[in-house]
Amino acid sequence: MQQHNGGLKINQQFKAYQLPNFVLQFYPPGLVPRVWRRVMSLEDPFFVVKDEVFKALNKTRGLYLRWRELGDSSGAEVEWTTTELRNSLRSIEWDLEDLEDTIDILLNTKTIC
Known part of the structure; x- marks a missing residue:
């Protein structure tokens, strides 16, 4: 995890952007976990x-x-x-x-x- 301005953390391996209390995750098409498909x-x-x-x-x-x-x-x-x-x-x-x-x-x- 790398720390950036404003508390933004970027995980290069999983392409995740994390703010305090908020995570933005990128998935290739078709690989979104089943649980998240229902939530999104x-x-x-x-x-x-x-x-x-x-x-x-x-x-x-x-x-x-x-x-x-x-x-x-x-x-x-x-x-x-x-x-x-x-x-x-x-x-x-x-x-x-x-x-x-x-x-x-x-x-x-x-x-x-």
Whole structure:
């Protein structure tokens, strides 16, 4: 565990962020413990964004692999794949910025209800 400003502790091995009386845990898709699946609300913005980012990463990975397969060739498919790859990366960046802003708000909030 590493100590950071404001009492935030980060456990790199488990990707857990811990504040006093609050823990934020990241799990790969499909590996969320059964108990937590029941506790987590589908409407919780953090989990919605996290799921969107994981889905977008999988899509982007596929686009990147296809883009590499196309190599130095030219044509409509290369252009389309390149555009989709750029758009997908931008979308992930925006989602991560939103997630970071949400975490910053939580860190700066004195009470969590």
